[in-house]
Amino acid sequence: MNIINPATEEIITTIQEDSLVILDLKFKRLQKSASTWSAVPIQKRVEILEKFVSLLKENIEELAAILTSEMGKPLQQSRNEINGASAKATWLVEHATQYLSEEIMSVSDQLTEKIVYEPLGVICNISAWNYPYNVGVNIFVPALLAGNAVMYKPSEYATLTGIQIGKYLVEAGVPEEVFQVAIGEGSVGKALLDMPFDGYYFTGSYQTGQKIYQHVAQKMVPCVLELGGKDPVYVADDVVDVAGAAAGIADGAFYNNGQSCCSVERIYVQSAIYDAFVEAFVAEVNSWKMGSPTEDGVYITVLSRRAQLDVLENQVTDAVDKGAMVLLGGKRLEGKGNYFEPTVLVNVTNEMAVMREESFGPIIGIMRVENDAEAVQLMNDTDYGLTAGVYSANQHRAEAILAQINAGSGYWNCCDRVSAALPWSGRGHSGFGSTLSQVGLRAFTKLKAYHLRK
Numbered sequence: 001m002n003i004i005n006p007a008t009e010e011i012i013t014t015i016q017e018d019s020l021v022i023l024d025l026k027f028k029r030l031q032k033s034a035s036t037w038s039a040v041p042i043q044k045r046v047e048i049l050e051k052f053v054s055l056l057k058e059n060i061e062e063l064a065a066i067l068t069s070e071m072g073k074p075l076q077q078s079r080n081e082i083n084g085a086s087a088k089a090t091w092l093v094e095h096a097t098q099y100l101s102e103e104i105m106s107v108s109d110q111l112t113e114k115i116v117y118e119p120l121g122v123i124c125n126i127s128a129w130n131y132p133y134n135v136g137v138n139i140f141v142p143a144l145l146a147g148n149a150v151m152y153k154p155s156e157y158a159t160l161t162g163i164q165i166g167k168y169l170v171e172a173g174v175p176e177e178v179f180q181v182a183i184g185e186g187s188v189g190k191a192l193l194d195m196p197f198d199g200y201y202f203t204g205s206y207q208t209g210q211k212i213y214q215h216v217a218q219k220m221v222p223c224v225l226e227l228g229g230k231d232p233v234y235v236a237d238d239v240v241d242v243a244g245a246a247a248g249i250a251d252g253a254f255y256n257n258g259q260s261c262c263s264v265e266r267i268y269v270q271s272a273i274y275d276a277f278v279e280a281f282v283a284e285v286n287s288w289k290m291g292s293p294t295e296d297g298v299y300i301t302v303l304s305r306r307a308q309l310d311v312l313e314n315q316v317t318d319a320v321d322k323g324a325m326v327l328l329g330g331k332r333l334e335g336k337g338n339y340f341e342p343t344v345l346v347n348v349t350n351e352m353a354v355m356r357e358e359s360f361g362p363i364i365g366i367m368r369v370e371n372d373a374e375a376v377q378l379m380n381d382t383d384y385g386l387t388a389g390v391y392s393a394n395q396h397r398a399e400a401i402l403a404q405i406n407a408g409s410g411y412w413n414c415c416d417r418v419s420a421a422l423p424w425s426g427r428g429h430s431g432f433g434s435t436l437s438q439v440g441l442r443a444f445t446k447l448k449a450y451h452l453r454k
Contacts, residue, residue: 129155224433229386385427
């Protein structure tokens with residue numbers, strides 16, 4: 001398997017994919033070691049994962065350079081991702097003992113009732129390329145803390161990063177036979193679905209998530225799917241700082257080249273401030289530097305996957321054919337590298353692909369609306385349900401709108417953010433199940449209820 005730099009199109013290195021025989025050997029190692037790892041006291045597991053976080057911080061320059069070389073995000077954004085993942089992992093580590101220890105629910109003279117959180121056993125984590133650290137720690141950190149053995153399959157677009165994650169987990173003290181890295185493309189992921197894991201955790205597209213769910217459903221084991229989004233933001237007419245809102249939303253739409261599950265992908269702006277918002281939004285996007293991911297100050301750079309250039313071009317063509325206007329960008333750049341201009345479209349409608357289908361790139365449509373009711377109707381006009389945001393001076397107004405939106409996360413005067421203290425979950429085509437928070441820590445356990453009579 002060739003690992004290719006998306007900015008230069010050069011081969012970084014070539015790696016041998018895991019054969020079915022190797023995958024089977026790795027799985028059996030995990031099976032054999034799972035009970036030994038679960039018997040390690042939780043405080044010891046906490047100490048090991050604390051050390052892992054320290055190693056991420058100590059080696060951030062090396063890890064960021066590797067991530068940028070194979071995935072293509074700006075080098076500073078790679079550093080930001082590792083720092084963000086470290087912060088999330090720290091929260092999970094600090095709260096693991098609290099939420100994974102047994103709970104006494106009631107005590108009387110004759111009866112004690114308690115809940116015990118037992119590890120699932122051996123879990124399979126098929127991970128994503130766009131934020132391999134951020135989405136990775138959501139899964140393998142709490143899984144290991146809960147006492148599970150983990151088969152971790154990084155995306156083929158983040159393989160070198162996945163290998164580094166395995167390296168530093170082992171260096172931190174996780175036994176090598178407790179965390180195995182499966183190397184390969186989609187065929188390797190498909191082979192993992194045929195193995196008898198005790199739980200499956202996938203981050204990626206709706207189409208792949210649906211296939212995984214259908215494939216493993218007969219096993220009757222947990223299956224958590226963190227899938228894509230078509231996340232809307234509504235800008236109400238009482239926003240005090242229109243330019244500030246435009247800058248924040250632009251960042252939410254284009255950070256990581258728009259390659260985020262929770263990127264802002266649809267913007268609805270109340271008519272009274274629409275023109276001012278669009279002007280400020282375009283000015284903000286125009287101010288960004290575009291170039292190689294290793295250049296200082298670069299904000300927009302290459303897409304990780306070349307095939308996505310066609311998706312973006314098709315969305316632009318579809319929108320223009322249906323009456324949209326391109327205010328900025330709209331096409332790929334010629335030459336080496338998967339470059340696509342940051343693109344802003346207006347005169348859009350919800351019938352256009354750019355407002356309905358996940359873009360996963362530096363493109364956005366901005367639509368005029370007349371009132372809150374119209375905004376709610378349009379925001380809910382989607383198969384996805386990951387996040388939604390409202391910008392308004394009035395918190396009560398914003399929360400009243402968000403309460404009507406079918407999404408797993410709601411934002412007031414912010415967007416495109418994740419907190420380890422809050423559950424991360426989707427609805428509809430954005431998946432189901434939760435990671436992060438106490439819910440995410442317990443997502444890697446099976447409950448046992450004890451009724452203890454004296």
